[in-house]
Amino acid sequence: MAPRVGVVQFPGSNCELDALEAVRLLGGEAEILWHGDDTVNGVDAVIVPGGFAHGDYLRPGAIARFSPAMTAVADFAKSGGPVVGICNGFQVLTEAGLLPGALQKNRGLKFLCTTVELRVDSTDSVLTTEASEGDVLRVPINHFEGNYTCSPETLAELQGNEQIVLRYVTNPNGSMDDIAGICNAERNVVGLMPHPERAVSHLLGSEDGAPLLRSLLLSASAAV
């Protein structure tokens, strides 16, 4: 049975259809989870997609995290369910306290829309099992607030537990320790600024996002 992936849709999300499409292309089933419904609808994995949920008012993710759907996502994550936040979704997960730290405005104050190289630094997370340590992946970024920041204690913890799963080869935004993506201590919640769902076909310029999303589908299958 194909794993079912739920993609949360907030007012202002704009990458949810790309995420659905990418999951289907890789052999999974995908459905939208409406932000106003307090359920994950029995799915095997959740993607919190990119965009500008609730207009990014106050701070990116600050309002989205109060959505009924996010309460359900938090429960799902706490019970071990695989959850991935992409871009704005990463910001939502940090605001919701499912991942440590915060995403600040980019160093240089530029909105960045380009393709970057990511190095896989840990394969022990629901998003990286199908990659190999040291792999360099070409994946697009598209953000203004992707500059990962946390306390020195949190950074030491992330480094010590190898929770920094993806690093930028060339830091585009001032992110601490070149962080592009991290996971929680249980390794079932991952947040990353780059967009793997936009890199699953040669037609899109890169297929390097595919191993990442395939990892998520495998984690989802394991949960079935």
Place this chain on the structure above:
Amino acid sequence: MLFSVQVEVSLREGVADPQGATIERSLPHLGFDGVREVRVGKSIRFDLEAADQSAAEAEVADLCQRFLTNPVIEDAAITVTEGARV
């Protein structure tokens, strides 16, 4: 009782402020050479109904902690004054 509340949200000490840094770098071009340590924040104002001053202050502190600021990177300076804002 009605209170008027002003919350000044600023980045915590030690957190890099790209907006402040950019403003600071721009000022010498306009001839302002003495400006240092520019920090950019935001100001949020509202009226609040509460039993008394301390209840109002406690409620505002709680809502700053849980919503108006991200305590990982931001601090809030809170001013609570008796009476409506306007």
